[in-house]
Amino acid sequence: MEKAALANEIYKTSHLAGRFTLRSGKVSNEYFDKYLFESNPTLLSEIAEHLSKLIPQGTEILAGLEMGGIPIATALSLKTGIPVVFVRKKAKEYGTRKLAEGAEIQGKNVCIVEDVVTTGGQILLSSDDLKAYGGRVKNVLCVIEREPSGRDNLESAGLQMFSLFTMDDLR
Known part of the structure; x- marks a missing residue:
């Protein structure tokens, strides 16, 4: 699947209209349910195909963050053969x-x-937790970069981020 078609499918699958209370407490008439694309085997496979090309050279371990990063990291591990670790928010x-x-x-x-x-x-x-356990963490890989502030915050901490899409790409 071409990247533009994948973006369209992710948006069609995950964009919901209605009345939703967001984590911030605000009410919105739209919601983007990322678990809908993560639980779709066809989309997950295509995401792994495209995202695998962005994995930085020298990566030895893929660290999927609880909960949404775990299926993405697992799909990437299956695609690339790079071992995976599942990272909890708290030990x-x-x-x-x-x-x-x-x-x-x-x-x-x-x-x-x-x-x-x-x-x-x-x-x-x-990242701090993984470094405390002896991992060398310099890179972050994501499917969707929702806000530019995320990239800024990560880069300020010395992390390089690679994203497959921005929210604007999906819209």
Whole structure:
């Protein structure tokens, strides 16, 4: 599928009209439900195809952030053969007490994978966590760059972001 057609399909699948209360508490007459494109195997496969070309050279581990980055990172891992780790927002308090489940990240070049980047706040937190566990984190890969402030915030922290689409691309 061509990139423009993929953008159109993502938008058609995920854009909803109605009355929605947003996380901020504001009410909107439209909503973009990212889980609708992430749960569609055809779209997820196409996203992995296009996004795989943006993976920075030298990436050894793909780090999918809870929850939306996990299916994207898994699809990319299947496409590229690069191992994946699933990153929790908070280390679990039982069992292994791990923050990152899956492949070992100690001393490895880790690329964070996220579905949609708005402000980049959770990415910054998770990046610090992954570095504390010994990962070398310099890059972020996302499907949709929602707000330019997210890129600015990540770059200010020394992270380079690669995005497949902006919201304007989808509209």
